[in-house]
Amino acid sequence: MLDSLKGFGLTFSQMFDKRFTYQYPFEIRPTAPRFHGRHVLNRHPDGLEKCVGCELCAWACPADAIYVEGGDNTEEERYSPGERYGRIYQINYLRCILCGLCIEACPTRSLTMSNEYELALDNRQDLIYTKEQLMAPLLPGMEAPPHPMRLGDTDTDYYVGRERATTGAGEHPAPTGAERPEGGR
Ligand code: SF4
Ligand code: SF4
DSSP, X not given: OHHHHHHXXXXXXXXXXXXXXXXXXXXXXXXXXTOOOSEEEOBOTTSOBSOOOOOHHHHHOTTOOEEEEXXXXXXXXXXXXXXXXXXXXXXXXXXXXXXXXXXXXXXXXXXXXXXXXXXXXXXXXXXXXXXXXXXXXXXXXXXXXXXXOSSOSSGGGGTHHHHHHHHOTTOOOOOOGGGSGGGOO
């Protein structure tokens, strides 16, 4: 009997505690700034793609969630500076555990993660995101690929030259706003 009263007393006291429940999806709260959400494939300031189709992200993924096929750039049809670009790029969000290892592996800072977490759908096929869905939007001043390199004659001008100009040799430039949509890393 005493134990029952203690139990009811505990329940009763909890009724007046502060509530932490909120009414999602009607009330959406911001995530932590470095929250790992949906991926983004970023662009250079002229609109060319940063992805070079190297597949390092796919190899780093512990869940085998990324599929990449590289393609060759030509002078007539160029999607990224240098030789190669990501011709096919897919992330399977049925597998992805949003661990972020892929973005650590990416050598060009092409792949980053946004704060978007609403990835629930009612069918499996639509959870395989394609390159078109993952590409960052064109910002003012950017031109949709394919087009020639606008920032220099070689891919070095897109990386080493810009890095030296902005931060000094050997220092990695901070990611731009375009690389970190909605504050993601
Ligand atoms: S976040 Fe992790 S699980 Fe998801 S694609 Fe990247 S490496 Fe794979
Ligand atoms: S996203 Fe980065 S790591 Fe993945 S294929 Fe493109 S350049 Fe390579």
